[in-house]
Amino acid sequence: MKASYFLAASGLVAAPSMAAGIDLSIEIPRLQVAEYHKPYVAVWIEDDGRKAVANLDVWYDTDMRGGEGEKWLSDMRLWWRRAGRSLDMPVDGVSGPTQGPGTHEVSYTEGRRPLGDLKPGKYTLVVEAAREVGGRETVSIPFQWPPQRAQTLSGEGDSELRAIKLTLKP
Amino acid sequence: MTFKRKLLSLAAALPAAALLTAAPADAHRRWLLPSATVLSGDSELVTVDAAASNGLFLFEHRPLGLDSLTIVGPDGQPVEPKVIGSGDYRSVFDLPLTQQGTYRIALANDGVMGFYMLNGERQRWRGSRAEIETAIPAEATEVRISENAGRTETFVTLGAPSDDALQPTQRGLEMIPVTHPNDLVTGEPAQMRFLHNGQPAANMEVEFVKGGTRYRDTPGVQTLTTDADGMVELLVEEPGYYYVEAGTQSDAADDPQIDSRRASYTAVLEFLPL
Numbered sequence: 001m002k003a004s005y006f007l008a009a010s011g012l013v014a015a016p017s018m019a020a021g022i023d024l025s026i027e028i029p030r031l032q033v034a035e036y037h038k039p040y041v042a043v044w045i046e047d048d049g050r051k052a053v054a055n056l057d058v059w060y061d062t063d064m065r066g067g068e069g070e071k072w073l074s075d076m077r078l079w080w081r082r083a084g085r086s087l088d089m090p091v092d093g094v095s096g097p098t099q100g101p102g103t104h105e106v107s108y109t110e111g112r113r114p115l116g117d118l119k120p121g122k123y124t125l126v127v128e129a130a131r132e133v134g135g136r137e138t139v140s141i142p143f144q145w146p147p148q149r150a151q152t153l154s155g156e157g158d159s160e161l162r163a164i165k166l167t168l169k170p
Numbered sequence: 171m172t173f174k175r176k177l178l179s180l181a182a183a184l185p186a187a188a189l190l191t192a193a194p195a196d197a198h199r200r201w202l203l204p205s206a207t208v209l210s211g212d213s214e215l216v217t218v219d220a221a222a223s224n225g226l227f228l229f230e231h232r233p234l235g236l237d238s239l240t241i242v243g244p245d246g247q248p249v250e251p252k253v254i255g256s257g258d259y260r261s262v263f264d265l266p267l268t269q270q271g272t273y274r275i276a277l278a279n280d281g282v283m284g285f286y287m288l289n290g291e292r293q294r295w296r297g298s299r300a301e302i303e304t305a306i307p308a309e310a311t312e313v314r315i316s317e318n319a320g321r322t323e324t325f326v327t328l329g330a331p332s333d334d335a336l337q338p339t340q341r342g343l344e345m346i347p348v349t350h351p352n353d354l355v356t357g358e359p360a361q362m363r364f365l366h367n368g369q370p371a372a373n374m375e376v377e378f379v380k381g382g383t384r385y386r387d388t389p390g391v392q393t394l395t396t397d398a399d400g401m402v403e404l405l406v407e408e409p410g411y412y413y414v415e416a417g418t419q420s421d422a423a424d425d426p427q428i429d430s431r432r433a434s435y436t437a438v439l440e441f442l443p444l
Contacts (some may be wrong), residue, residue, distance in 0.1 A: 067212045074210035078444050081353070084210065085330045 020146060021109040021169050024056075026127055027162035030101035031134070037133040038098035039160055042079035043106075045115075048122045052083035055091065056114050057106060059098045062090055075130040077129060078138055103163075118145045129160040139164045146170060177356050198222040198231050200436050201413055202275055202324040204265075207352050207440040209328045214267045216326050218251075218275060221260040226381045226413050227438075229259035235321070238260050238279050242335040244271025271332035272352060276323035280341060282428065283318055286310035302427060307316075316430040317422065319343065324438040327352035340368035343418060343433035348401070354441045363400045366418055366433055370400030374416055378404055381411040409443040 028039060043057040061069025072088050074080045089095060094114050108115035122143055124159075130136040137160040141153050147168035155164040203219045219227075220234035233256040243249040254262040267273065282302060284295040288310050297305050299317070306313060319342025325335075333348040338346055347363035364371040378392045394402040406412065417434040425431075 030311055070211040071214065072210070074208050077208075080208070080210065081355070081444070096221075 017110060019109050021107060022115060022125075023105065023107045023165075023167040023169065024125070025103055025105045025163070025165040025167075027101060027103045027164070028101050028129070029157075029160070033134070035133050037132040037134070038100050039129040039134065040076055040098065041127065041129045042076045042084065043125070043127050044079060044083055045118070046082065046124045046126060046154045048124075050082065053118065053123070054108075054115055055083050055087065055094050056068060056108055057095055057096060058084070058091070059096050060087075062095050062097050072132065075132075075136065076128045077130075077136065078126065079128045125154070125166050127155075127157075127161060127164050129157070131160055135159050137161050141166045143168060190337060192414075198224055199226065199413060199415065200234060200320075201227060202234075202277065202322055203227045203438055204236065204275070204297055204307070204324050204326050204410065204440075207324075207326050208228045208442065209267065209326065211328070214328050215264055216267065217254075217262065217264045218324070219260045219262055220277065220322075225383045226379055227411060228384060231259065233257060233259060234277060234351040236263060238277050239263070240276050240278055242274045242276075244269045244273065244332050244334055245287060246337070246369050247332040249273060256336075261420075265326070267326065267328040270329035272325060272327045272335050272350070274323060274325055274335040276321055278323075278342070279318065279320040279341070281318055282315055283314060284315045286313040299427065314430075315428045317425075317428045319431075319433045321434070322436045325351040338365055339366075343371060343416060343435040345414070345435060345437060351437075351439055354406070354439055355444050356406050356441055359403045359405045359444070360439075360441075361401060361403050362414075362415060364396050364402070364435070365400060370398065371396055371418060372398045372400055372414070374400070374418060376402050376414065376416040379413045379415075380406075380408060381413065406441045409441050412439050412441060413437075413440060 041059040044052050045054040045056065047053050060073060073084055073089065074083065111117055123143055125141045125143060126138055128138040137157045139157045139161050141155045141156040141164060143153055143166060147170045150169055152165055152167045157163065193335055199220045205217045220236060221229055221230045222234055236253055239251060241249040241251055251263040251265045254264060265275065282299050284306055286293050286306060288307055295305055302315060309327060321342055321344055331352050336347060338344055343364065345365050346363045348363055356362050364374060374396045376394050376396060380390055383390065394404060396402050414437040419430060419432045422428045422431050
């Protein structure tokens with residue numbers, strides 16, 4: 001969910017209360033397949049040593065009985081290895097239900113979970129999707145933090161993901 | 171009566187490493203193949219096939235007996251499998267995973283084998299060390315007794331990999347993973363260390379064979395040699411289940427009861443793509 005606040009009277013777009021952060025839009029393609037299940041999706045940030053420094057989102061079958069939906073978390077192989085396997089699921093503010101085809105927008109604020117504080121440096125945002133009886137795909141977008149100015153970077157998947165847009169807000 | 175008919179022993183004077191020679195290749199590969207090696211969730215289950223075959227991983231020769239099946243859980247304690255049974259070509263068991271961490275699944279055999287001549291006929295006997303004196307008739311000639319330690323194993327992990335189940339037993343030939351056996355991926359070197367009775371198995375050949383032999387024309391055997399510390403490093407480009415095999419044979423100059431020692435090790439490791 002993206003929340004934008006405009007201070008109409010003053011015409012100020014960026015109020016002092018608008019902290020730095022990241023807006024992300026993730027497009028999940030509509031697929032013509034006989035059996036479709038919404039994909040599991042993980043979003044995280046790695047530093048330049050490939051260490052996961054922030055787990056931003058994990059969309060999976062959170063509502064299945066007895067945590068059964070966790071069975072397929074390891075299908076997101078890269079996320080599982082870099083971050084997932086050492087987390088105790090579900091994680092508050094990170095775990096969420098699966099999303100269907102369409103463009104999904106999420107925002108993260110610096111200093112607040114799950115983004116927290118990033119030290120100045122080079123990072124990569126990674127989005128990984130894995131679908132039951134389907135495929136797996138990752139899209140990586142390198143970026144520099146903190147941004148000098150508002151900036152939108154993009155990546156593109158071609159099977160399980162489509163357009164990924166990363167907006168950095170100073 | 172002495173059962174020791176030793177070839178007198180140049181060998182005793184040689185350093186131990188030089189005595190480790192490759193054991194004659196066993197006719198068939200022995201393997202435990204788990205349904206998955208990297209799993210997530212609060213609890214899970216893997217099912218494991220146990221078979222001996224030439225082709226990997228094909229059910230084509232005989233099942234492996236499960237009498238010596240030993241499973242060590244993440245806390246270092248034994249875990250009970252649910253044995254389904256044995257068919258003509260394979261044995262099957264299920265393993266419930268209820269603790270987070272790494273499980274070591276092994277068939278470990280430890281025994282002695284005797285060959286001798288009796289009334290002009292060649293005899294073979296298999297048993298334990300304690301039985302040697304009584305099992306082999308006094309009038310037997312050309313007695314040769316070897317001690318055999320065999321280990322066939324695989325590893326599975328629920329959640330994050332752990333090390334408690336991977337501690338060396340100090341018996342026979344074993345692999346002590348340096349790179350965790352359930353953290354193996356293509357494009358990253360996997361390091362493993364081999365021990366023989368707890369000591370580095372130096373200068374020993376180790377074979378690696380990718381599964382799927384039916385679908386290629388070449389045997390696809392990659393042979394590496396351990397260094398002085400028993401280490402090898404394998405870089406895998408293609409993901410899949412890999413079969414690992416090593417063996418040693420040495421004279422037992424220090425042991426009056428036996429003539430030679432053999433140790434064999436086989437394992438199945440899964441390399442995942444990233």
